[in-house]
Amino acid sequence: MEPTRLGLPDAGELLTLQRAAYVPEARAHHTLDLPPLLETFDEVHLVLRDPACLAWGFRDTGRLVAAVRIRVAGAVGEVGRLVVAPDQQNQGLGSALLIAAEERLPRGVTVLRLFTGEHSAGPLRMYPRLGYRETHRSPEGDYELVHFEKARVHCGGAVR
Numbered sequence: 090m091e092p093t094r095l096g097l098p099d100a101g102e103l104l105t106l107q108r109a110a111y112v113p114e115a116r117a118h119h120t121l122d123l124p125p126l127l128e129t130f131d132e133v134h135l136v137l138r139d140p141a142c143l144a145w146g147f148r149d150t151g152r153l154v155a156a157v158r159i160r161v162a163g164a165v166g167e168v169g170r171l172v173v174a175p176d177q178q179n180q181g182l183g184s185a186l187l188i189a190a191e192e193r194l195p196r197g198v199t200v201l202r203l204f205t206g207e208h209s210a211g212p213l214r215m216y217p218r219l220g221y222r223e224t225h226r227s228p229e230g231d232y233e234l235v236h237f238e239k240a241r242v243h244c245g246g247a248v249r
Contacts, residue, residue, distance in 0.1 A: 090182070092189040095144035095156060100134045102153045103146070107133075110172035117208040118232050125170055145190045147182055155182040157190050159201075166194050168203035171212070184215055191241070199241050207233045 095103060111125040136142050136158065146156040154174045160167040168190075173183045191201060203221065205212040206229070213235065217223075221237035228234075 090147045090149070090185070092145040092147060092186060092193070095137065095146045095153075097134060097137050099144075099146070099153065100130060100137055103137075103144070103156055104128065104130055104133045106153050106156055106174060107170055107172050109175055110178075113175065114206060114209055117210070118206050118230075120230060120232075122230070123206075125172075143190070143194065145186060145193065147186055149177070155186045157186050159190055159194060161195060161198055164197055164199045166191075166198040166201045168201055171203075178211070183211075184219060187219060194241075201239045201241065202237065204234045204236045207235055209235075 107125050107128070111123055115121050115123050115126060137144060139160070141162065142158055142160045144156065144158045146153050148154065152174075154177045155172065157171040158169050160169065168187070171183055171187055173186075201221070203216065204227075205216070207213075207226070216237045219239070221239040224236045224238045226233040226235055
């Protein structure tokens with residue numbers, strides 16, 4: 090699957106995918122008050138209008154089945170909202186999309202950062218496999234956020 094850049098016309102479908110993907114996370118963390126579930130269409134639209142936010146997705150016969158956003162802040166890429174449709178999970182789409190997005194970032198991005206909830210079993214297994222290392226944890230209501238970081242390696246003019 091080849092990733093496509095997501096933009097303003099994708100906002101509604103992106104929000105629908107995001108909400109579907111975060112329901113299991115809400116159950117695991119015993120709260121519906123997760124920011125991805127509370128985000129509105131207007132907020133998603135605003136994020137997609139931000140030139141610092143780069144969004145990609147995978148489509149399967151036209152349907153958006155995976156998406157990720159990376160906000161570029163100088164040398165840092167802040168990964169957020171990596172989502173996969175519930176019926177498409179555990180097939181490697183999240184890993185493949187994150188790798189593809191990393192490869193498409195501007196060369197000046199040298200560090201990637203992200204976080205996930207302490208009860209997010211899939212992401213907690215996936216991120217270390219992709220080279221992310223846990224840096225710290227921070228309290229968030231009745232659970233902790235697990236923060237990760239990854240350095241981008243540049244070799245022979247190509248970004249890996």
